[in-house]
Amino acid sequence: MDKRIDLIINNLKEVYDPEIPVNVYDLGLIYNVDVDEKNNANILMTLTAPGCPVVDVLVDDITQAAKAVEGVEEVNVELTFEPPWDKSMMSEEARLELGFF
Numbered sequence: 509m510d511k512r513i514d515l516i517i518n519n520l521k522e523v524y525d526p527e528i529p530v531n532v533y534d535l536g537l538i539y540n541v542d543v544d545e546k547n548n549a550n551i552l553m554t555l556t557a558p559g560c561p562v563v564d565v566l567v568d569d570i571t572q573a574a575k576a577v578e579g580v581e582e583v584n585v586e587l588t589f590e591p592p593w594d595k596s597m598m599s600e601e602a603r604l605e606l607g608f609f
Contacts, residue, residue, distance in 0.1 A: 510543045512549070512578075516543075516549055516573070516574045517538075519573035520532055520573050526565065528556070528606070529605065530602040533599075534601055534602040535556070535602055536597025536598045537553050537555065537566075537593065537597075538551065538570075539552040540552040541574075543579075547579055547580060549574040549580045549582070549583045550583075551583065551585045551586070552588055553587060554588055554589055554592070555587065555589075556593050557593075563587070570583075595608050
């Protein structure tokens with residue numbers, strides 16, 4: 509695996525949904541992270557709800573987190589709602605933090 513993917517994921521763990529005190533990665537909003545042959549980071553993500561009022565802030569923060577990795581030229585963030593997000597996608601730490609046990 510490309511080491512830049514691990515670095516991007518580490519940076520994504522510093523991006524928080526302003527409405528939820530858990531980072532976007534552990535929240536389960538990031539479905540896929542890849543870096544292509546042109547050094548572009550491609551991130552597939554979802555939201556906890558389609559009408560999320562902070563979508564622009566989240567996409568910008570995620571883009572900046574990926575761009576901060578050396579060797580990443582451009583960042584493409586794609587939103588999807590398939591499969592729809594649910595709390596089972598959260599890490600164990602996130603579920604503990606939010607009291608979902």
